[in-house]
Amino acid sequence: MNMEINPSEYKILIVDDVMSNVLLLKVLLTNEKFAIATASNGRQALEQVDKENPDLILLDVMMPDLSGFEVAQKLKANPQTAEIPIIFLTALNSTADIVKGFQVGANDFISKPFNKEELITRVYHQISLVAANRLILSRTEELRCTIAGRDKLYSVIAHDLRSPMGSIKMVLNMLILNLPSGKIGEEMYELLTMANQTTEDVFSLLDNLLKWTKSQIGKMNVVYQDIDLVEVVESVIEIFNMVAGLKKINIKIEKPEKIIVNGDIDMLKTVARNLLSNAIKFSKEGSEVLVKMEVIEGVAVVSVQDHGCGINEEGQKKLLHTDTHFSTFGTNNEEGSGLGLLLCQDFVTKNGGKLWFTSKEGEGSTFSFSIPLKK
Structure with missing residues (x-):
């Protein structure tokens, strides 16, 4: 030692x-x-x-x-x-x-x-073990306090910021719906649209942060139930129609009547929300996002395809790894935190499925996830 x-x-x-x-x-x-x-x-x-x-x-x-x-x-x-x-x-x-x-x-x-030397050596040896033990105990205690503090901070950030952000988000949605550009002029309308978009992004980042923290500290339980995946994904798409409309993006859906899976409805909504939000964020104006739901080889698969900026090979290697925490900019320079995809991967895995993607720089990306069907 x-x-x-x-x-x-x-x-x-x-x-x-x-x-x-x-x-x-x-x-x-x-x-x-x-x-x-x-x-x-x-x-x-x-x-x-x-x-x-x-x-x-x-x-x-x-x-x-x-x-x-x-x-x-x-x-x-x-x-x-x-x-x-x-x-x-x-x-x-x-x-x-x-x-x-x-x-x-x-x-x-x-x-x-x-023998004097032997005595001193043996005493020092035992004392060094005591010292090492003390150090471990004090570091462990420090770490415990740090982790407890961090978890508290995270939940305060996510909880206490969510409700004011939620209010701002609602106010901006109301304003956009009730103040057409003819009334307030193009420039003001554009600013309002931008503010609205930013608020939506911040709100979903907070939501992701809260869920990621809960998931990491083991406070999030998976509640399995039989659900219609088609219905879940459609409910998420409805929310995004307005955001997509502002960027003149058309969301197209290909789906069967229903797909009954066994999973956690909140987690699956979060995954669909993140993938759709990314697709819109990285799509060019006037393009199309295709959401496909199908059963392939006995599992339900949802894929979200965009015709946006795509991800280069370097970037592809870094995605979905906690340590690289990779982020890029959308077509309107919207920044991605990389947290959303990690959360998706975590949630899909917890539900017994997989998350994967294919992408070509300049042509767009397709993100897909699978979920086991109802047994």
Whole structure:
């Protein structure tokens, strides 16, 4: 271990009924700058452990009242003291005693008369393990607090921003519907349209953020039910007709009467919403987005095809990987966060399906996902 250890931060309890041994050990370890406590018999040792709370115990095996083995057994039986490492000091060299020592929880042995260098090395070894453990515990606690703080922050961001954003979104929708360009002039109408679009984007980004966080911290359960996928996707398309209309994009649908699948309705809506929103975002004005729903080889497949800017090969490699978090700009310079697709992949997988895409730069992309049919 290459950890910097400051000996003065660690206390060692020396337990031996021979006073000269205690003094010798005390001098050796004080020279190394360790804090020291001492005890001259087993009972005193147990009292000192409670009072001094040592980081390491050097424990003589042969003592008149309680043997070192008995002291160790009592310490190990108490959860408060069970973790304190023990090095036995022993004149016994028989294998049976060493085995017994390890059975009662010894961390190490030093035989008397002891070699000074060996003693110091063994003490440092145990202390470095204690130090490493302390570091792990404090880092774990720090991490726990950081994660708890982050999760709180995420949900505050997503929850508390959603309702004001929702209100702004409704107001802008109302204004657009009630203020034709003839009334307020082309320029103002265009600004209003832009503001409306931005609000829609921010709202869906917030929604994605909230769902992604919930999904990542395991707070989102998949609620499986039998649903008509055609109906679910159509309800999402209806919402996007206005946004598509503003960009003069026609959404075309190819579908059977119904496809009954088993999945989570909210998650599937989120996936359809993200794929459709991306298709519109990356489509050129006046083009068409085709939404296809079909059953292929026993699974339901939904694909969304656009004739937009497409994704180059470099970009294609980066999509759908959490670590690259890739984003590009739409045809009106709308920015994608890349989060939407990760969320789609997560949700589709949770529903037992797959997400994939094909794309050609300059020609457009097709994003598809599959969902198991109702059994």
